[in-house]
Amino acid sequence: MKILFFGDIVGKVGREAVHLSLPRLVRKYGVDFVLANGENATHGKGLNESHYHYLIDSGVDCITLGNHWHSKPSIDDYIDDAERLVRPLNLLHYEHGFGSLLFEVNGIPIRITNILCQAFMREEVEHPVVSLQKLLLDNPEPCVHIVDLHGESTSEKQIFAYEFDGLLSAVIGTHTHVQTNDARLLEKGTAFMADVGMCGDPDGVIGFEKDSVIRKIVNGQSGAFQLNDEAPMMINACLIEIDEETYLPKSITPIHQIVER
Ligand SMILES: [Fe+2]
Numbered sequence: 001m002k003i004l005f006f007g008d009i010v011g012k013v014g015r016e017a018v019h020l021s022l023p024r025l026v027r028k029y030g031v032d033f034v035l036a037n038g039e040n041a042t043h044g045k046g047l048n049e050s051h052y053h054y055l056i057d058s059g060v061d062c063i064t065l066g067n068h069w070h071s072k073p074s075i076d077d078y079i080d081d082a083e084r085l086v087r088p089l090n091l092l093h094y095e096h097g098f099g100s101l102l103f104e105v106n107g108i109p110i111r112i113t114n115i116l117c118q119a120f121m122r123e124e125v126e127h128p129v130v131s132l133q134k135l136l137l138d139n140p141e142p143c144v145h146i147v148d149l150h151g152e153s154t155s156e157k158q159i160f161a162y163e164f165d166g167l168l169s170a171v172i173g174t175h176t177h178v179q180t181n182d183a184r185l186l187e188k189g190t191a192f193m194a195d196v197g198m199c200g201d202p203d204g205v206i207g208f209e210k211d212s213v214i215r216k217i218v219n220g221q222s223g224a225f226q227l228n229d230e231a232p233m234m235i236n237a238c239l240i241e242i243d244e245e246t247y248l249p250k251s252i253t254p255i256h257q258i259v260e261r
């Protein structure tokens with residue numbers, strides 16, 4: 001079984017990059033299940049309902065979120081009905097939606113869980129390790145289990161991955177929007193990558209138009225970060241091949257491409 005995981009989709013360029021590249025990658029690699037992090041899909045922050053449906057209609061089977069899960073508050077209006085949307089499991093003050101979802105593909109159970117890290121994050125969350133330990137205790141049935149671990153610190157993500165090595169199919173980091181060159185199988189078999197990267201403008205600052213970021217951060221001018229909807233389209237993803245007997249991975253392969261319009 002092959003699972004394709006797209007990193008944080010940033011704005012229109014990111015959405016179109018996934019829309020255009022997804023069918024080609026699914027055909028090329030024989031992908032069975034597609035995951036994407038959608039926390040930046042709507043104008044760079046959050047995910048509105050129409051973009052949720054756009055990505056699902058484009059072929060994404062499950063969308064995960066992150067610290068921007070609630071940047072578009074209208075998510076409250078649809079999150080309880082969004083059966084392919086996973087928000088962070090360990091949020092302490094948010095009850096809506098799902099922190100982990102179980103799917104079935106060709107008779108194989110696939111669980112997708114989204115966890116928010118603590119370092120450099122404002123959100124109040126349960127400790128990531130404790131939160132996942134509870135989930136595993138409540139759901140002991142064997143399955144393919146992919147965790148989208150959303151955080152800034154590569155060391156925090158490594159610690160988490162070692163803690164659950166052999167118990168999860170893969171721990172894939174998101175949030176930094178920069179793909180790390182460390183995809184590998186850990187000692188007990190779990191696939192790990194500290195950050196899968198992003199889908200969006202490769203010439204910006206983590207997906208935002210660079211001059212608008214420089215004006216604000218360096219020159220202290222007011223105004224929001226802008227997105228360049230005409231920018232080149234980059235996708236960052238990874239392909240995880242899963243052994244259908246053990247539910248552990250055979251391989252993890254990073255993908256980094258510029259998508260032609
Ligand atoms: Fe992000």
Ligand SMILES: [Fe+2]
Binds near residue numbers: 174175176
């Ligand atoms: Fe994030």
